[in-house]
Amino acid sequence: MNKLNILIAGCGDVGCELARQLTAMKCFNVWGLRRNIAKLPADVNPIQGDLFIAERLGDWPEQIDYVVYAAASNGRSEAHYQLAYIDGLQNILNRLVNGRYQPTRIFFTSSTSTFHQSKGEWVNETSATEPVKFNGRIMLEAERRLQHAPFPGTAIRFGGIYGPGRTRLINRVLKGEGCPREPAVYSNRIHQKDCAGIIAHLIRRAMDNLPVDNLYLGVDCTPATTFDVLQWLGGQLNVSLDNTNYPSPQRGNRRCSNQRIIETGYKFYFPDYKSGYASLLHNRD
Numbered sequence: 001m002n003k004l005n006i007l008i009a010g011c012g013d014v015g016c017e018l019a020r021q022l023t024a025m026k027c028f029n030v031w032g033l034r035r036n037i038a039k040l041p042a043d044v045n046p047i048q049g050d051l052f053i054a055e056r057l058g059d060w061p062e063q064i065d066y067v068v069y070a071a072a073s074n075g076r077s078e079a080h081y082q083l084a085y086i087d088g089l090q091n092i093l094n095r096l097v098n099g100r101y102q103p104t105r106i107f108f109t110s111s112t113s114t115f116h117q118s119k120g121e122w123v124n125e126t127s128a129t130e131p132v133k134f135n136g137r138i139m140l141e142a143e144r145r146l147q148h149a150p151f152p153g154t155a156i157r158f159g160g161i162y163g164p165g166r167t168r169l170i171n172r173v174l175k176g177e178g179c180p181r182e183p184a185v186y187s188n189r190i191h192q193k194d195c196a197g198i199i200a201h202l203i204r205r206a207m208d209n210l211p212v213d214n215l216y217l218g219v220d221c222t223p224a225t226t227f228d229v230l231q232w233l234g235g236q237l238n239v240s241l242d243n244t245n246y247p248s249p250q251r252g253n254r255r256c257s258n259q260r261i262i263e264t265g266y267k268f269y270f271p272d273y274k275s276g277y278a279s280l281l282h283n284r285d
Contacts, residue, residue, distance in 0.1 A: 003029045006203070007064050007103075009092050010051055010071030011040060013165055014109060018068060018196035019044045022203070033058055051088035057095050066203055067092065067106040078134040085142040093149050105206050107199055108146050110155040111139045112188055112217065117254040120186050124257040125215045147214060154212055156198060159219035159256055163192025163280065170280070172249070173233040178241030179248040181227045187251040188219040189229075191276040193269045201266045216261045222272035223255035229273055236281055 006022060008015040011032035016039070022028045023043045030044050037046035049058030051071050069092055073084040089108065096103065113136040114129045131137050139157075146153035162169065179185075198218050206212050226248050234241045270276030 003027055004065040004207070005029045005031060005061050005063055006066045006068065007031045007033065007047075007060065008068045008070060009033045010069060010088070011044070012070065012072050013163070014161065014192060014195045015068065015070040016041050016044075017163075017192055018070070018199050021196050021200045025200075025204075029061070031061060031064075051091060052083050054091045054094065057091060060095070060099065060101075064096070064101050064103050066206070067096070067103050068109075068199055069106065070109045070199075078138070081135055081138045085138050086145065089142050089145060093145065097150065103151050105152045105154060105203075105212065106146060106149065107202065108142065108153065108155045109195070109199075110143055110157045111135070112157045112159050112219065112252065112254075112256055114139045114143070114157055115252060115254055115256075118252055120184065120253055120255060122255045122257055123217075125213070125217060125260055143215075152212075152214075154202060154214050154216065156195075156202075156216045156218045157256075158195055159188030159190050159217075160251075161192055161195055162189055162276065164283070166192060167280065167284075169229060169233060169249075170237075170277070170284075173230055173237055173239055173241065176239055176242050177246040178230050178234065178243035179227055179246055180243055181225075184225045184227065185248045185251055185253045186223050186255050187226050187229070187249075188223050188254070188256040189273055189276075190218055190220050191270040191279075194218070194220065194276075197269055198261055198266060201261075201264065205264060210264075213260065217256050217258055218261065219256045219258050220268060220270060220272055220276065221258060221262075224273055226251060232274060233277060236277070 032044040033047040047058035050056040116130045
């Protein structure tokens with residue numbers, strides 16, 4: 001069987017993990033587009049380019065069967081988000097159209113910041129989205145561009161991603177910075193390996209001609225309060241936390257349901273924060 005070509009545009013932490021999972025399946029040629037190709041995993045075909053400059057998208061293969069747009073912003077300003085999630089995506093879509101490519105499907109790594117709910121409510125793929133912050137509004141606009149592209153598209157709204165190199169909460173705990181128990185602030189997260197795992201799973205479904213929706217929530221099975229997560233990490237690291245003098249990290253305070261991706265048969269590597277962080281802490285030793 002001829003291998004399928006998959007282009008990962010913005011092959012950073014999540015993209016590289018996805019590339020490793022896909023190359024292990026032995027049925028894909030994976031092409032990774034990024035500025036620094038030296039950081040690409042072995043067996044990935046390098047494309048040196050810059051997503052944010054339309055004329056510098058590098059040399060692509062003649063055929064592309066699937067595209068994964070997994071760019072990350074270089075900063076937290078509105079201009080940075082505009083560049084990473086709208087301009088960069090549009091550059092890729094334009095190149096696909098102008099090059100007369102016909103990918104089976106494009107996957108876009110979006111964010112749960114698209115939701116506006118902030119009182120601990122449960123949300124899913126059918127919930128209203130009226131974000132008040134620019135990051136959520138920009139992600140929604142990127143999703144709209146994807147859905148109006150001349151190719152099938154799927155956006156996956158990921159929660160807070162953690163994993164190797166993404167240890168913000170661990171670093172906070174090591175400094176002894178807890179947070180108040182009340183008011184409870186719910187957060188949603190997902191291990192980097194499951195971010196890639198969900199995308200790989202959906203690609204396989206598309207290959208098998210199984211239904212793939214245009215939107216999924218990419219979060220683990222256990223929304224939890226930030227207080228509970230920090231306290232658990234403190235116990236694992238034998239660190240006593242100051243829960244009085246540090247505010248809760250800024251989060252949306254909502255609970256995201258992953259039922260839609262579960263119903264496709266996806267099995268999480270790390271279904272909750274305890275299993276995911278335990279693995280991270282073990283590999284840290």
